[in-house]
Every structure is written in structure tokens, then in C-alpha cells.
Amino acid sequence: MSLEELYREVILDHYRNPRNRSPLPQVDAHAEGTNPLCGDEVTVDLHLDDGTVAGISVRGQGCSISQSSASMMSEAIKGRKLPDIARLTHRFKQMMDIESPEQAGLDADRPGAALGDLEALRGVRKFPVRIRCANLPWTTLEEALSGLES
Ligand code: ZN
Numbered sequence: 001m002s003l004e005e006l007y008r009e010v011i012l013d014h015y016r017n018p019r020n021r022s023p024l025p026q027v028d029a030h031a032e033g034t035n036p037l038c039g040d041e042v043t044v045d046l047h048l049d050d051g052t053v054a055g056i057s058v059r060g061q062g063c064s065i066s067q068s069s070a071s072m073m074s075e076a077i078k079g080r081k082l083p084d085i086a087r088l089t090h091r092f093k094q095m096m097d098i099e100s101p102e103q104a105g106l107d108a109d110r111p112g113a114a115l116g117d118l119e120a121l122r123g124v125r126k127f128p129v130r131i132r133c134a135n136l137p138w139t140t141l142e143e144a145l146s147g148l149e150s
Contacts, residue, residue, distance in 0.1 A: 010120035014068035019075050024057045029148055033140030035132050040066035042137045044144045052081050058137065065121070065130050070137035072117045082145065089138050091115060095122055096131050 001009075029046040040062030047055030058074040060067060073092075077085045092115060094100050124134045 004123060007120035007123055010117050011064060011068045014071035014117070015064040018058070018067060018071040020056050020071070020078065021059050022057060024055045026055075027057075029144040031140050031144035031147070033136050033143065035062070035066065035136045037129070038063055038066065038133050040133055040136050042066060042070050042140045044070075044137065044140045046144055048082075048148070052079065053077050053085065054079070060137075062136075063130075063133055065124055065133040066136050069118075069121055069134045072121070073137045073141065076116060076118060077141070085141075085145070088115070089142060092118055092138055093135065095119075096125060096134055098125050098128060098131070 024045050024047050026047050027045045028048045030044065032041070032043045034041050040060065042058065042060035042062075045057040046053055056074045056078050058070045060070055076088060080088070095115065095118075121134045124130045
């Protein structure tokens, strides 16, 4: 199986069996995001405990890229501390940024920077119109977290 096929399998698995969709008993941060270009919708609910994302619920509808990205994101940030999540968000966006000279792998050893399954979305960069789909859950996450700081 080629790496490309493996990545496609990972994306389809998350799309067909999305993780962390159950509603949370307690929601401390919430945001909804849309990508009108593709019709994607993502809702992010977070339960925070002492600077850690103790619970996450991600729901939505749309293309396989946006929904699998949401599912992978939910697994990647669950149980993580906020500074790690900020780093991971930065790493992911950097990976998806076709103009960024710095590419994934360079600081993969830093805490919170390992992308895991999210690496599977790297191939999306070949289809610039879909990059927005992949980024949607992350921009929605950032919006949810930005509401906390006041
Ligand atoms: Zn899409």
C-alpha cells in the first residue's frame, strides 16, 4: 500500500466513523464555522479543566476532507493543554500552507507538535480549493478558544 493510499484510508476512516461526536454534559467554549465555498459546517464544543481540554465534541456536515479533519482534530487535542493545542494548530496550518517555506517534520519532536493521523491531510495541499475544508475545524477551534481570554 502506498503512502497516498494509506492516507486516503485514514481520511475515509475518520469520515465514516467520526470520533468525539457525542454532546458534552458541560460546555465551556463553543464555536460554529462554515466554509461557504464547499458547504462545510463544523461545530466545536469544549469542556476545559485547569487549562486542559478535558472533553471535546465536534459535529458537522460537509465533504470528507472537512469532516475527517474535524474528527482527527478532536482526537489530537483531547486531553491536551492549551499551549500544546496552540502549537499543534500552528503546525497544522503550516503544513497546509502551500506558501510556507517551513514544512512539517522540522519541529515534530517538540511537545504538542506531532501531527499523527493529521499528516494524512498533507496531500490536500495539491488541491488548493480544499485547503479551506481541511482548515475549517481548526479555525473554528481557534474561535472557540479565543472567547475564553476575556
Ligand atoms: Zn469541503
